[in-house]
Amino acid sequence: MTDPADHPAYSQPRPVAAEPAGAPAAGPSGDIPREVRVLAVTGLGEIAPGAPLASLLAEAMAPLGPRDGDVVCISTKIVSKAHGLQVPAEQREAAVERSSVRTVARRRHTRVVTTVAQIPSGPVMAAAGVDTSNAPGGPLLLPEDPDACARELREELQDLLGVRCGVLLTDSSSRIWRVGVGDIALGAAGIASLQDLRGSTDADGRTLAVTVRNLADELAAAADLVKGKAHGIPAAIVRGLPGAVVEGPGVPATALSRTGEEDWFRRPSLESVWQALGLALDQEPIARMSPEPADQRIARAIEVALLPRPTAAPTPSAATARLVEPDRIEVTPTGDSPAHWMAAGALAERIRTALGAEEITAPLPPVHLEITPPPLHPDEEPR
Secondary structure: OOOHHHOOOOOOOOEOOOOOOOOOOOOOOOOOOOOOEEEEEOOOOOOOOOOOHHHHHHHHHHHHOOOOOOEEEEEHHHHHHHOOOEOOHHHHHHHHHHOOOEEEEEEEEOOEEEEEEEOOOOOEEEHHHOEOOOOOOOOEOOOOOHHHHHHHHHHHHHHHHOOOOEEEEEEEEEOOOOOOEEEEEEEEEOEOOEEEOOOOEOOOOOEOOOOEEEHHHHHHHHHHOOOEOOOOEOEEEEEOOOOOEEOOOEOOHHHHOOOHHHOOOOOOHHHHHHHHOOOOHHHOOOEEOOOOOHHHHHHHHHHHHHOOOOOOOOOOOOEEEEEEEOOEEEEEEOOOOHHHHHHHHHHHHHHHHHHHHHHHHOOOOOOEEEEOOOOOOOOOOOO
């Protein structure tokens, strides 16, 4: 992600006033509102493919008295339903693969394998965002361009309601190094999604150097407190936040994802080592979500080291490896030539690297690795 201040829509010249009427627009450090309200939008009912979503939302919002500065937070799931982005249950795995720009990790939980993947709009999500909850007709796919969907809905809602509002499309997602899920913004229109606090001062007068607030995700999480999957309420209004809604298109949600060179955590520890060892994605084993016994992790390290690299020319195996005792691995050249012994040494180093990857998560007991001579040919004399 580039510096948010470089985004052409980042600095909006005229924020729209939010409740209370006449409240000042947010300054460089953001004015603190005395009250922010989160209002559930009820009465929408089940959304069918082809449904006029904006009209249904406007009708459901009417009793709440829509106002300038309202932020309308809508679960992306009902947008997917209205767009008919649904597949039969038996096509779920194929849909996950089609919806993935790149696979980050795969983890096994009992008999189920969860794929964590980057989706076309940028975020990294479990199952590429393909969701089966509250989807009786089959798994739902995410829109390929949630920002465009948000812009379209905003234009329609503003025409129907006669107010200046912002729109966020939200979905639940887990966070790196955090347990549980919370809603984030997948699509945004008319929102000051990022608030640059750099150059302002904290309560002690110190200048803030790096703080950029992700306002869009904070709004999405706040809205989820009154909606959510268990309640059948897919939309909410966040009201009373000065400067949240802007005149122009605002900063799109695609600008909120750290991808490409900005992604510090492109792959978890195991997968990054496997990739460095030259494994193709379809060769990689799948680790479990829960902690695994040491013997399984040691066996997996040997398996990974023995896999042929797709980029290497296919040749007969010049060395083999096996776990002969719980704490001892033997690597054996298949012949007695210098090339065979070099291959055995290379294989031993691959095993040590794979074992090192397994130890990143949790220590392994000491494992002794030795290179043993190849078995004697019947005609050979012991040396």
